[in-house]
Amino acid sequence: MSTTATVENFPNSSAEPQENYLNARYGVRSWLLTLDHKRIGLLYLGTITLMFVVGGIAATMMRLNLLEPQGTLVEPETYNKLFSTHGIVMVFFFLVPSIPATLGNFLIPLMIGARDVAFPRLNLLSWYIFVTGCLLMLYVVFTGGIDTGWTFYPPYSSSYAHTDVFLAAMAIFIAGFSSILTGMNFVVTIHKMRAPGMTWFRLPLFIWSMYATALIFVLGTPVIAVTLLLLGVEKLLHVGIFDPALGGDPVLFQHMFWFYSHPAVYIMILPSMGVISELITAFSRKRIFGYSFVAFSSLAIAVISFLVWGHHMFVSGQSVYAGLIFSVLSFLVAIPSAVKVFNWTATLYKGSISYEAPMLYALGFIGLFTIGGLTGLFLASLSTDVHLNGTYFVVAHFHYVMVGGAVMAYMGGLHYWWPKITGRLYPDLWARFAALIIFVGFNLTFFPQFVLGYLGMPRRYAMYPAEFQSLNVLSSAGASVLAVGYVIPLIYLIWSMKYGPVVGPNPFGTKGLEWTTQSPPPTENFLRTPIVTEEAYNYETAPEPEVVRV
Amino acid sequence: MMGLTQLAVHSIAAAWLDLPLQPPAASSIASSVDDVYYLLSGITIFFSVLIFSIIFYFMIKYRRRPGKTYEPETHTSLFLELSWTIIPSLICVVIFVWSSALYVRNSRPPANAREVFVIGKQWMWHIQHPEGPREINALHVPVGENIKLTMTSQDVIHGFYVPAFRVKKDVLPGHYTSIWFKANQVGTYHLFCSQYCGTNHSEMIGWIYVMSTTDYAAWLAEGEASESLAQQGAQLFTRLGCDSCHGAAASSAGPSLAGIYGKPQKMADGSTRVVDDSFLRQAVLTPSTVHVAGYPQIMPTFTGQVDEQQVLQLIAYVKSLGAQERTNGQ
Numbered sequence: 001m002s003t004t005a006t007v008e009n010f011p012n013s014s015a016e017p018q019e020n021y022l023n024a025r026y027g028v029r030s031w032l033l034t035l036d037h038k039r040i041g042l043l044y045l046g047t048i049t050l051m052f053v054v055g056g057i058a059a060t061m062m063r064l065n066l067l068e069p070q071g072t073l074v075e076p077e078t079y080n081k082l083f084s085t086h087g088i089v090m091v092f093f094f095l096v097p098s099i100p101a102t103l104g105n106f107l108i109p110l111m112i113g114a115r116d117v118a119f120p121r122l123n124l125l126s127w128y129i130f131v132t133g134c135l136l137m138l139y140v141v142f143t144g145g146i147d148t149g150w151t152f153y154p155p156y157s158s159s160y161a162h163t164d165v166f167l168a169a170m171a172i173f174i175a176g177f178s179s180i181l182t183g184m185n186f187v188v189t190i191h192k193m194r195a196p197g198m199t200w201f202r203l204p205l206f207i208w209s210m211y212a213t214a215l216i217f218v219l220g221t222p223v224i225a226v227t228l229l230l231l232g233v234e235k236l237l238h239v240g241i242f243d244p245a246l247g248g249d250p251v252l253f254q255h256m257f258w259f260y261s262h263p264a265v266y267i268m269i270l271p272s273m274g275v276i277s278e279l280i281t282a283f284s285r286k287r288i289f290g291y292s293f294v295a296f297s298s299l300a301i302a303v304i305s306f307l308v309w310g311h312h313m314f315v316s317g318q319s320v321y322a323g324l325i326f327s328v329l330s331f332l333v334a335i336p337s338a339v340k341v342f343n344w345t346a347t348l349y350k351g352s353i354s355y356e357a358p359m360l361y362a363l364g365f366i367g368l369f370t371i372g373g374l375t376g377l378f379l380a381s382l383s384t385d386v387h388l389n390g391t392y393f394v395v396a397h398f399h400y401v402m403v404g405g406a407v408m409a410y411m412g413g414l415h416y417w418w419p420k421i422t423g424r425l426y427p428d429l430w431a432r433f434a435a436l437i438i439f440v441g442f443n444l445t446f447f448p449q450f451v452l453g454y455l456g457m458p459r460r461y462a463m464y465p466a467e468f469q470s471l472n473v474l475s476s477a478g479a480s481v482l483a484v485g486y487v488i489p490l491i492y493l494i495w496s497m498k499y500g501p502v503v504g505p506n507p508f509g510t511k512g513l514e515w516t517t518q519s520p521p522p523t524e525n526f527l528r529t530p531i532v533t534e535e536a537y538n539y540e541t542a543p544e545p546e547v548v549r550v
Numbered sequence: 551m552m553g554l555t556q557l558a559v560h561s562i563a564a565a566w567l568d569l570p571l572q573p574p575a576a577s578s579i580a581s582s583v584d585d586v587y588y589l590l591s592g593i594t595i596f597f598s599v600l601i602f603s604i605i606f607y608f609m610i611k612y613r614r615r616p617g618k619t620y621e622p623e624t625h626t627s628l629f630l631e632l633s634w635t636i637i638p639s640l641i642c643v644v645i646f647v648w649s650s651a652l653y654v655r656n657s658r659p660p661a662n663a664r665e666v667f668v669i670g671k672q673w674m675w676h677i678q679h680p681e682g683p684r685e686i687n688a689l690h691v692p693v694g695e696n697i698k699l700t701m702t703s704q705d706v707i708h709g710f711y712v713p714a715f716r717v718k719k720d721v722l723p724g725h726y727t728s729i730w731f732k733a734n735q736v737g738t739y740h741l742f743c744s745q746y747c748g749t750n751h752s753e754m755i756g757w758i759y760v761m762s763t764t765d766y767a768a769w770l771a772e773g774e775a776s777e778s779l780a781q782q783g784a785q786l787f788t789r790l791g792c793d794s795c796h797g798a799a800a801s802s803a804g805p806s807l808a809g810i811y812g813k814p815q816k817m818a819d820g821s822t823r824v825v826d827d828s829f830l831r832q833a834v835l836t837p838s839t840v841h842v843a844g845y846p847q848i849m850p851t852f853t854g855q856v857d858e859q860q861v862l863q864l865i866a867y868v869k870s871l872g873a874q875e876r877t878n879g880q
Binding site: 243470 | 614631672753755
């Protein structure tokens with residue numbers, strides 16, 4: 001029942017790395033003109049890591065400033081630019097592309113047994129488009145900044161803000177095309193490029209979640225593009241679209257913005273759910289519990305996510321009836337997420353569980369995502385949302401989902417596939433230590449914010465009443481721990497690229513076509529096209545883990 | 551369970567951490583909103599503890615041991631899948647129905663509410679009482695009375711938020727929104743702007759002063775020297791020449807405004823609209839969009855000639871005409 005391609009695909013696994021996608025060609029040109037999905041994945045990895053650092057510095061400065069009620073560091077004007085930069089950079093230039101553009105690009109062809117994505121040139125183009133958006137955004141950030149928040153609500157953004165709203169909107173507009181192209185590429189790749197025998201229900205769950213994400217990319221991103229374009233038109237030409245002084249409707253913008261931006265939340269979390277399904281099965285050496293329920297819950301989330309945008313607008317003056325409908329749909333979208341959590345938990349049952357760093361991230365994800373998901377119910381529920389909307393409760397909730405969820409999974413995935421990507425292992429002890437630091441730092445940062453929100457502290461406040469100080473100090477202290485937690489992996493992962501011990505094709509002894517080829521894979525991924533004869537996660541036929549010590 | 555959670559959390563916070571955990575609950579709806587909040591907190595704690603305990607148990611029981619043989623696996627169980635789909639759904643239905651019923655009940659201002667007008671502008675709250683007094687970043691209200699706020703913005707979107715009352719609503723330019731509350735505890739409470747509105751957003755804050763009925767009457771009397779909002783509106787009505795078409799005497803150019811407020815009005819396109827604050831605001835600023843049946847569409851726009859404050863004065867005046875009419879009729 002094992003894959004027949006296994007032996008032929010790594011002829012001399014214990015020797016020094018043979019020719020692979022990293023050493024096949026050298027030089028800047030070989031990277032900038034590459035059509036290899038693996039190299040493009042790494043180009044994205046470098047780009048979004050840089051953007052993460054920019055967004056992270058902004059966050060650190062915000063938390064520093066909030067140590068004292070009157071602000072310790074910057075004027076309110078600068079504070080507003082910091083949280084806007086943090087939000088825009090982290091959402092549009094880190095989280096949205098994070099897992100899909102790096103791990104997705106690297107792994108989709110490997111996991112389905114393909115040589116590359118369906119449109120390699122389009123793939124490279126989408127990276128160039130993304131970089132153009134990044135550069136434009138960085139230009140805005142470093143030449144005057146942007147102070148509208150990541151939500152760009154008019155008429156503030158269109159008629160009152162003095163910062164360069166137009167260029168910032170265009171940066172996101174441009175980066176959006178990279179999402180659309182990547183989404184199209186993935187959909188076609190998953191439909192048309194699967195290896196012989198790789199049927200839909202033999203696909204790893206990561207592929208299912210990437211497929212659902214790609215659908216949202218293709219269907220949702222054009223809406224934010226149109227919305228920002230209209231905002232730009234109003235700003236430049238003074239055509240009344242959103243500003244009531246010009247005859248427009250500001251609430252229309254909010255509808256259009258959230259029609260994309262709520263599904264965008266699932267662009268960020270669905271890929272993480274895919275990663276977690278892989279990690280949980282890999283480190284408990286067991287089939288996923290309820291494969292089809294986990295797979296279809298991804299699609300259910302993708303569909304329902306388009307119907308819940310109004311829960312961001314319960315206090316915007318929208319009608320009571322609209323509120324009721326959006327509320328019930330928002331409760332509904334919680335169910336498939338709950339189903340996933342229960343299935344992951346059940347997967348551990350009778351497993352053979354080990355606790356390498358990726359598994360620690362995965363377990364951390366389940367804990368934080370559970371809290372993030374359950375606190376979402378407070379905001380789907382109408383009468384409590386009226387009180388909590390626009391407060392730190394919302395900030396805490398979405399950080400539990402996007403950082404506690406999406407970033408934990410991204411880190412877990414990066415650690416799991418790192419030996420496949422680089423052919424080398426990082427020091428596992430440091431990695432476990434960092435995972436723990438991140439988990440503790442994260443909770444210390446964001447849990448107090450739930451309480452702050454319930455007490456009534458509004459978000460986006462440069463200054464705040466003195467009675468909120470103790471909780472803010474606690475949160476800032478946590479943020480410093482969290483920052484350390486993110487710096488440690490940056491150091492040892494870079495270290496491991498040169499000094500990490502060389503590993504064979506399958507260091508963790510896990511299932512999946514990507515582990516049947518050498519590490520790092522050859523440019524063409526597989527020396528011979530694999531033929532799939534079994535379902536995903538059939539751990540009865542899995543090889544033993546390699547013993548590698550750092 | 552709610553009470554217990556609340557009690558436990560509070561005693562821990564009070565005894566060990568000295569942290570504030572609950573905002574004052576000073577309105578008629580606050581404690582019922584808190585009930586939903588504590589139910590949700592209970593559910594969150596219950597499911598988190600449940601899932602974490604199961605995971606920890608499995609983590610220890612099924613940790614990897616050398617030489618372990620694989621046990622027969624369960625790959626799926628329809629019974630389990632259905633239970634953990636249906637049970638959370640039922641819990642969600644209960645919360646939805648309870649919370650929504652409360653929301654619907656709270657969304658309708660009671661008919662007898664005392665009305666106060668709010669204008670938000672970068673970066674202050676301008677409060678206008680119908681009796682005449684104006685306030686900046688402060689709102690004095692009597693305890694135990696229903697207060698309805700009719701709100702608009704002069705520039706960008708703001709948010710009127712009183713945590714102690716558990717009420718919040720965006721304040722939009724070019725549009726009226728409203729909220730109501732009944733304060734049930736004398737005291738001073740935070741007023742926050744909850745919708746980001748630019749540089750000094752975090753300084754667009756103020757205080758709600760909830761006063762005893764007698765104190766409030768005294769406070770109001772102090773400010774009585776100024777004219778009431780309706781009186782100011784009456785003067786403006788004359789100064790802008792509105793009375794030439796909308797005066798007491800019947801005119802072919804425009805409808806008389808006496809008694810018109812709160813009544814349905816036939817429009818030229820055949821529809822019927824009730825004359826409310828939004829209707830009158832539209833009629834003053836963009837008269838071409840409110841064409842009343844039977845009259846020529848000749849009214850000029852007053853956009854640029856009157857500000858939001860003056861529109862509110864005119865509305866108060868028209869409203870006062872309605873009140874007189876009803877009194878006369880009885």
